[in-house]
Amino acid sequence: MNDTTSGRTYRVVDYLLDRLAELGLTEVFGVPGDYNMSILDVVDDHDRLRWVGNANELNAAYAADGYARARGLGALITTYGVGELSAANGIGGAYAEYSPVLHIVGAPKDELQEQRLLLHHSLGDGNFEHFRDMARHITVADAHLTARNAAAEIDRVLREVVLESRPGYLMLPADVVEAPVYRPSGPLRDLERTSSQDAVDAFRAAAREQLDGRRTTILADLLVQRLGATDAFDRLLEATDVPFSTSAWGKTLVNESLDRFAGVYAGGASDERVRAAVEDAETLVSIGVVLNDTLTAGFTDNIDPGRVISVDSGVSSVGGQMFAPLALRDAVDVLTDLAKEKAWVPQPLDDASRPEADPADADAPLTQADLWPTIAAAVGEGQTVLADQGTSFFGVAPLRMPKDALFLGQPMWGSIGYTLPACLGVALAVPERRAVLLIGDGSAQLTVQEIGTMLREKVNPVIIVVNNDGYTVEREIHGRNRHYNDIVRYDWQTLPAAFGATEDTALTLKVTTLRELKDAIATAKKTTDRMVVVEVVTDRNDVPTLLAKVAGAMK
Incomplete structure (x- = not known):
């Protein structure tokens, strides 16, 4: 069990992280906590993996999901109880959306769990399996790692995650992290389904x-x-x-x-x-x-x-x-x-030609009908477009994208705010593709802290924030004039600075007309060395045609 290259003992945590690197990961997301820090030490020192700390565990799960969609596998590390439950919404979304994410939970030492001690971050009843039991419903495989089962269980869970393209869960107690284990005898096998x-x-x-x-x-x-x-x-x-x-x-x-x-x-x-x-x-x-x-x-x-x-x-x-x-x-x-x-x-296919619409007034207030075709037409080959659930997703989804573009949304789980941290994950997974994020003001408020991580990681996406003064998709479904669909108005022009942006790292623009939108897009395309945030103002009750049809069906 000794590593002949370093002279140290090969440990369970080494086995786990080496498997992740073998499967193509170069980044691991998450938030530090006292039960997972011994794992993070090894991530920090790993020669093929890099730690990407997030603002919170939910954002880490979203980022790992986006990374997995672009790279084929994602991983996050949280602490037991409070950390893993914060990530649960993101893991549920990964399950619903077939995204292969491995959730690694740093847990209290097994010797303490066996004594049923009332440890912090637990429910205080001496039972440390509650959260793993919860995770079983939103993962395809789970395991409580021990010194004896670790290698086999790590391989089993990873295999199921890859085969099913859905999340897995590993509880790694602090005293198992350093337990000695033999190195893998070869690459992980049986990663493709077989047929009769x-x-x-x-x-x-x-x-x-x-x-x-x-x-x-x-x-x-x-x-x-x-x-x-x-x-x-x-x-x-x-x-x-x-x-x-x-x-x-x-x-x-x-x-x-x-x-x-x-x-x-x-x-x-x-x-x-x-x-x-x-x-x-x-x-x-x-x-x-x-x-x-x-x-x-x-x-x-x-x-x-x-x-x-x-x-x-x-x-x-x-x-x-x-x-x-x-x-x-x-x-x-x-x-x-x-x-x-x-x-x-x-099957015969009707002509794709359409009657030409009357030209829009370029200086009139911007409408959804003009917004989304203009954005779609500006997407370049090989770009990644993320559209948050709501006006952004339903506005751009029906429109054609260029060859080799990558489009990501979350239409099954539909957790608003998902795409902002997912944009971070995608941008790190495929850095050669510049990411374009389309998100509403209400959705962005849920996960906006991850702009700070984007700035730190220098991923430089184009973020288009549709400022339509609240939850427009909810208004279209129910409660058009209800106060619960209102949100606090953020100053999107100065917000990036609150997360550490400077003139050298971010450019903020605001548009209210079609002419301004086209100018902003042209500027964003040329500005590749900085994050570009474009605030797009539209009427609070203006919605894309597809969203109106979908919302009408859901009333």
Whole structure:
């Protein structure tokens, strides 16, 4: 158990952190606490990992989630009880949104837990398993590490996190941190799902019959990316000439600049072009699709399951007949083989051209109708766009993004404020992509402290804060004139300075008209050496068309 290179004992904490580095992590998020500091010492000294401290544990969980979406795995370290419960909302969101995040909790020594002592940060009843029990509901695997089980349990939990693309939980007691353990015998194995050959063959036969001569459209979604099948899916698109679409959840999974892109499917709130492509197809090939109420305007999707070839995590179906175990990637490869074997018949796709709108008055008060197309048109290839739940998400989701852009939101969990810390995580995970954050003033107030971390880390995003004087999305659903949808008005022009910004590290702009918006975007594009915060003022009751439809369905 001795490390031959350093002469010191190889410990449980070394094993854990080396596994994280092996899986591609270079940053670990979190907040220090007295039960986790011995872990943080080792993170601080690690040659492949770097500690990124956050303003609070919730923000750390959000940052790790954003990092995981861009890098394939994220991790955070909190202290027992008070720290881990602060992060629980973020871990719940990672579970709902299929984001592989490992939550490491520094806990009291096992010898103290066994004595059932009334330790601080506990509930004072001598039971130290309460919070792990809570975590079981929002993770795919959990473990209380001991000196005897640590290596096996670390590998088991990490394997499940990667396979399921969902969070895991490790309780690491302070006296187990330094416990000796053997180094890994090799890389972590069994990180891909396996398929039954019988299931593959049966699915191939059923899908071949369903596709034969029928007008076909492909609808794909986030699980393609989350489960590591993007390259297989790209090969399928190259092998076919049929139209394709995504929901807003899977936005930018496909090249939206291609003519075959029908648009973003949103149930009854969809544009007619994409609605017809998806709902009128004789065969709909649905890959990694998860449709919820906000993505379908209150379940107004009208898709006959009898004509759907559905490919999901570990199971596929054709017209309701199930085939398992069948990995998503393997099922997509089968579909690619079928497309090469016999060309699929495309569902006719309506012309994408639209009547030209009357030109906007560039000096009139800015509207949502002008705001989002202007922003979408300014997004460059390879950029990352994060849109917080509300006017930002529903404003930009229906609009086309350029090739290789990465779009992130949280339409299932819908925790407002998520995207600001997630922007930090994404920017650190893929520093070559400049991040653009779109967030409302109400949402930003929940997590705004992480601007300070962004400044410290020098990630220099463009942050567009939509100042519409409160919770506009809530007003659209209920209580338009109720005081509970009002918020305290922040001075967004001076706020970055409160978090340490100077003229050399941040530029703040304010726009109220379309002309000012275009000028601000041009300035932001040129200003790459600093964070740019653009405050965009719109009317408190002005909402994007898609949000109005979704909110109407949810009333």
